[in-house]
Amino acid sequence: MVAPIEFHFDFSSPYGYLASYRIDAIAEAVGREVIWRPYLLGAAFKATGQSPLVSQPLRGSYSLRDMERSARKLQVPLVFPDGFPMPTQAAGRAFYWLDARDPRKARDLAKALYRAAFAQGRNIAPRDVVADVAAEIGLDRDEVLTAIETPAVKEKLRTETESAIARGIFGSPFVIVDGEPFWGNDRLEEVRDWLKSGGW
Amino acid sequence: MVAPIEFHFDFSSPYGYLASYRIDAIAEAVGREVIWRPYLLGAAFKATGQSPLVSQPLRGSYSLRDMERSARKLQVPLVFPDGFPMPTQAAGRAFYWLDARDPRKARDLAKALYRAAFAQGRNIAPRDVVADVAAEIGLDRDEVLTAIETPAVKEKLRTETESAIARGIFGSPFVIVDGEPFWGNDRLEEVRDWLKSGGW
Numbered sequence: 001m002v003a004p005i006e007f008h009f010d011f012s013s014p015y016g017y018l019a020s021y022r023i024d025a026i027a028e029a030v031g032r033e034v035i036w037r038p039y040l041l042g043a044a045f046k047a048t049g050q051s052p053l054v055s056q057p058l059r060g061s062y063s064l065r066d067m068e069r070s071a072r073k074l075q076v077p078l079v080f081p082d083g084f085p086m087p088t089q090a091a092g093r094a095f096y097w098l099d100a101r102d103p104r105k106a107r108d109l110a111k112a113l114y115r116a117a118f119a120q121g122r123n124i125a126p127r128d129v130v131a132d133v134a135a136e137i138g139l140d141r142d143e144v145l146t147a148i149e150t151p152a153v154k155e156k157l158r159t160e161t162e163s164a165i166a167r168g169i170f171g172s173p174f175v176i177v178d179g180e181p182f183w184g185n186d187r188l189e190e191v192r193d194w195l196k197s198g199g200w
Numbered sequence: 201m202v203a204p205i206e207f208h209f210d211f212s213s214p215y216g217y218l219a220s221y222r223i224d225a226i227a228e229a230v231g232r233e234v235i236w237r238p239y240l241l242g243a244a245f246k247a248t249g250q251s252p253l254v255s256q257p258l259r260g261s262y263s264l265r266d267m268e269r270s271a272r273k274l275q276v277p278l279v280f281p282d283g284f285p286m287p288t289q290a291a292g293r294a295f296y297w298l299d300a301r302d303p304r305k306a307r308d309l310a311k312a313l314y315r316a317a318f319a320q321g322r323n324i325a326p327r328d329v330v331a332d333v334a335a336e337i338g339l340d341r342d343e344v345l346t347a348i349e350t351p352a353v354k355e356k357l358r359t360e361t362e363s364a365i366a367r368g369i370f371g372s373p374f375v376i377v378d379g380e381p382f383w384g385n386d387r388l389e390e391v392r393d394w395l396k397s398g399g400w
Contacts, residue, residue: 044258047258048256048257048258049251049256050256050259051249056248056249056250057247057248057249058244058247058248058369058370059248059250059370059371061368062368062370062381066383069390072400073390073393073400168258168261168262170258170259170262171259181262181265183262183266184386186384186386186387187386189389190273193273200269200272200273
């Protein structure tokens, strides 16, 4: 029995969005599962002294260009929603609420939220929008709205975020394969090679 | 006549060192020349609000691991010299002094300095060490020592650094192909694809 690979991401991360199209196929090709783990990148930024990349001098304009170029290469749509980079507490909470019940459906929700944001340009910060997206994949809108405000669900996202940072996770996407960390959409080829070869 | 590609780097950058093994072959494969352009990454850090990656919480330990993993993948040696990350004024000045006389030899010097630092573990900050390395590839040691202290040569490195930052260059390696910027050793595959395909 091989261990699943871990896919850590923030719902506001364009590079995480790009990776979301590819990570499952990369794992499936070698018979692995993927555990999807959203967390709050802003909390990691506090730990690393960083700020959102797109807001930084010089690096910001380059990264927007690189994100668009990366999307064109992968032939996937990419737009930047109003409010980007946006808070993702509501999205993360909805994910973990559902993940405790149906991990496969939670993954579908994660993909739907990413596409709502970066393919459709919707600001997924408000809980209403998260609930809309959830309803679009067949979930109960009111149930999702309630879940987002449930203390235990809020606590779960906080715990996941703190635990990720404590383990040295600081970016999005951030993939862990058998204890080996890979940061960035541009490391997915290495993730694939590592999975196939067992490392180097 | 196709334009040369630009290879911007800092002599203290392990990712620049790794790229230094590959950039010429990538350009040659499509009949291009490479213009090597060292600059002072510390000045770019002031513009971007960054600090040396390896000194940053969480990101530092990850990046050291990633540098070593990247070197193993490329099957090139990588050691971190005493004093790393080290000042590279002397190295940059020696480069530009020689570049004005013999660009091909200046490139040889750049490669020799990078290997002295990251293959042999020598701290190339002191001008004496830069002069030693220059002498090892056949240059006159005293002439190099004099050049490093020449005001016009100092000014040249300053100007190159300011000009690079003014053009939006902020990392190492940083490659420009027909106006298109690529940041990072991990973008060299994209540089190769871009050169072959003319972009996407």
